[in-house]
Amino acid sequence: MTIKHFMIDPNRIDLSKVMQDLRPFEGQWVAISEKSHIVANGTTYGETVSKVSRADEVILLKVPPLGYSLAPLEG
């Protein structure tokens, strides 16, 4: 199935392009544009999205601690 009916193509985003730019935002939310640009940040999802002019043209990311491997959480 192809992805359609949305304003932003998530497969165009390449976070590796902004990995160093993400460092100051560890633990925060950032809004990423389709061109892999950081266009807003904040300590909460709500604060971050409030700074975005076109909410349908970004995807938010809660920046995890960078430099670490991740291990699963068991419910």
Add this chain to the structure above:
Amino acid sequence: MKFRYQKFIIGDHDPTKPLVARPFIPVYLHGNGKKTVSPYFALLDSGADRVIFPGDLAVEVGISNIETGEPEPTIGIAGQKADVYYHKLALQVLGDGKTLPTDVGFSKDIVLPILGRSFFHHFRAVVFAEGKEEVELKN
């Protein structure tokens, strides 16, 4: 629906070392007649039992106090415990019109949204194509 993995650094940044690729899926959260206005990336985690999101997302769907949900003991692989409270909400994958009823746990203790196997149940198959560094959700 196919989504490319997103690549992150591990350890001190060394350009000669490969990045680690992780399966992030963009989703919306629905509940109480509300919906997150922008999608957000959540880590698809086949080792986790449940869907757990950072607590600040709850207010976006009208939940002012996450502790009004059903508490469930939760522990990470290193033994770290998290206080998680579950609410009956729904998820929507970016690019798909369907909403998927899901028990969503909220916690102030976790560092990123995770989609555990209770999310996988909505799909006929979830295919991790490691060679292509992409994941496919098959309806």
